[in-house]
Amino acid sequence: MNYSEIRSKLTTWFQYYFVFSKAALLISALVFSHSLVKHAVVDVLMSYVTDEWEDVPIHIAAAAVNTYEVTSTIVVVLLAHASDAYFGRYNMIRITTKTYFLGLVVLWITGTKIWLFVVALVLISVGTAGKEPPLKEFLVDQLRGHEQSLDGNDEIRVQARTKVWWRFWWCLGSITATFAFPNVDWPNAFQIVIMVMFVAYWLFRFGEGLPYCQSPTSEEKQTGKKEASASPLSLAYRVLKAAIMKRHLHYPDASKFFNNDSGELILLPNIPFFRWLDKAAIVDPSSHSPEEQEKQGKLCSVAQVKEIKYLLKMVPMWATFLVYGLVEATGSTFFVEQTSNLSSPIANSFVDIVIAFNVIKSFTSFILPYLYELLIQRRWSDGRQKQGGLLVRIGVGMVSSILCCCAAWLVEVRRLNMVEKVGGKDDSELEIHMSILWLVPQFCLLGFMEGLAQAGLVDFFCDLVADSMKSYAEPFTGYILSIGKLVNIACVFVFRDWFRDNINDSHLDSYYLMLTILSSANLCLYCFVSYEYMGGEEDAAANKKPHAILEDGDQVFGTVSDPSIGSLSTTHSSVRQTIRCLSARQSSVQTTSSRPLRSSKSLGIYGDV
Structure with a gap:
């Protein structure tokens, strides 16, 4: 391989992973500040507690630090939901960064006042929640917008560039923390990180004139309006609520499921313990129209139910x-x-x-x-x-x-x-x-x-x-x-x-x-x-073979397909003709997914009902 070939490959690699974006550069100032504060202050809170309060036993100090960490992670989930559902990523970043700054100021003036220390930790926990997913996803928006302006939306390249960009600035912040704080007492350390956070915030605000690219939530893309259901937490609540309200209904044939484009009789993944969630997608014939039931929160689509069931597979x-x-x-x-x-x-x-x-x-x-x-x-x-x-x-x-x-x-x-x-x-x-x-x-x-x-x-x-x-x-x-x-x-x-x-x-x-x-x-x-x-090879092979499933005492047969998983064979005497028609129509579209069909009898991940 000669020099020109090596140079060409290196150039191609560099252009794939690196791109210059003014908006992303301003956002990176916040990434740097988050990294600096995390490594210089947050990660060594145990040392701060034991240094400032010498009479505090180490188990009390450890409990205080772990309580902060627990609070922070809970706040992350809640603010991620609020960001997608109500405020938007940009506004959530502004709110959390201001809160982070205020928390560091309170920590600086805390002294030996425990109640101020608690207030500071609460504010800092809210501030750290602005890092992921709001800040990272907002960075993705900028790089995705830059990619679209060049040669279309290459999502794989956008994600690769986001990782490189994020990791570079995060590592730079950690290295700076290592060399900038030797033999620095706590008050001076707090002053340094406060100044860095303040400058990073106003650099981020400076990007308003660019302007920043902001992608809509998934619900906006589908309906053109922003609703709380764009958040997985809201979706989980809707599915759970609809399933409980329709717990008295019997499992119908495939045509009674709302927006059942694939014609499934059993909504995959087939988790026996959570099979009752399928009832959230049943259209109640004695009630209003499906559209009206959906507006009232009494009906969910098949796709929405499947999203929650796949989430529950992580348990x-x-x-x-x-x-x-x-x-x-x-x-x-x-x-x-x-x-x-x-x-x-x-x-x-x-x-x-x-x-x-x-x-x-x-x-x-x-x-x-x-x-x-x-x-x-x-x-x-x-x-x-x-x-x-x-x-x-x-x-x-x-x-x-x-x-x-x-x-x-x-x-x-x-x-x-x-x-x-x-x-x-x-x-x-x-x-x-x-x-x-x-x-x-x-x-x-x-x-x-x-x-x-x-x-x-x-x-x-x-x-x-x-x-x-x-x-x-x-x-x-x-x-x-x-x-x-x-x-x-x-x-x-x-x-x-x-x-x-x-x-x-x-x-x-x-x-x-x-x-x-x-x-x-x-x-x-x-x-x-x-x-x-x-699953073992035998279980995987068994799942590909037709088998009977009992439902309300009746036998069911036919083919039920999930485009994302594979095919499942069932039989039911009362809907035999319907399933045959569905099978004929679906036989041309049955596919094998990259997500393999697995069996789990003991955990109930997959298996027979």
Whole structure:
């Protein structure tokens, strides 16, 4: 390969991933400021609490930090809903950025006033909710608008450019946090991040004159007007409400389902436990017209019901991330506290070592998904291989969580032994002769967890649910992890004897050992759940064969097709002729999807009714 060919390929690669956009550049100022504040302040809140309130026991400080994290993730979901349903992304970014700025100001003037500290954390939790999905999706809008002005809407290229653009500015903010805050006290650190956030906000406002591109929500695209139903939360409420109101109705033939374009008799995915949700799409013949029932919230389309059922298919996978959330909560609290009594080989240098650890974690979690996409994901030829690869990727992340807990346990055993030798259990300020670099493996493994398991869960979510819900992948993932953080809060009070007034008198080694055991058991649960998602070869083959389904005591036969899943064969004596007609009409359009047909008897993911 000569020089011109190499240059041509590099040029093509660069043009594919990089594009200049004035609007995106101004938005990136906010991305940079979010990254800087996260790494310089939010990620080290545990250190701030223990430094400012020396009499606060470490379990109380950990509970305070985890409570903030839980509040933040819950607010993310609620504000994402409000952004799509009512305010729009641009207005939501303005509101949350102002709130973020105000929260940092309150934190700066807090002093030792606990009530002001609580107010600051609430405001900051609202501010961080403006990062995803509103800010990221708004950046997508700018790059998508730029792409449309060139050569049409290439959505794959837009998403690739968004990832590169976002990751570049996020990494730049984390690197700046590492080198800009060595030996800086908390008041001065707060002043710096407040100024950066203020400048970034007004740069963002400057883009109003460009103007910014703003894509409508999915509901706007369909109806031309903006309604709350554009949010998955509103859609879930509508489907649930309609299904409950029509719980007395019997399952009809395919023609009685509202907007049943594919002629399905059983709405896929066929989850027996949630089969009753299908009744939300039944047209009530004794009531008003279908259009009127839909306006009254008593009727949903088949597509809307299927969106919610695909979302509910994520429940078994989400359940395996509760223990994972417990480990992640420990990483943002007790891991940070472990750095307080260790000696640093680069003390008084131009690097803040604690912030550097979090940057290492963030960098690892950012680079792993990119390498995964570049080296592994592109080699898969079909959807089944892709989904199997995602499950393996999450499994490796689960293994990383075990190794992370194990590494933290071994380091803590060594640290406590050294504290015991010098007799410094009662001295919270004692610095032992143990290098802080011993903590590098556990922080790196935290990054491996996030880059493999957490990012893999986001991709798995996007692969499973409808397109309209993909922007909610990270908020929903954060919400599930917040449940694990709530469990961590409960654990620090249940195992109170392990947590004393200072870290030298505590037994974090026992807590880390417990997490290692729990994570190992959780890995076994994950292996079982992932196998049920994929199913064995025999189950997959069985699902492709015609089989009988009993419904209200009658046998049903015929062909029911789902364009996104595959075909399902059923029989019903009372609708035999109707199904035959539908089968003849659909035989020419039955397809095999990239989303494979899987069987799960024990979890109820698929299977017979």
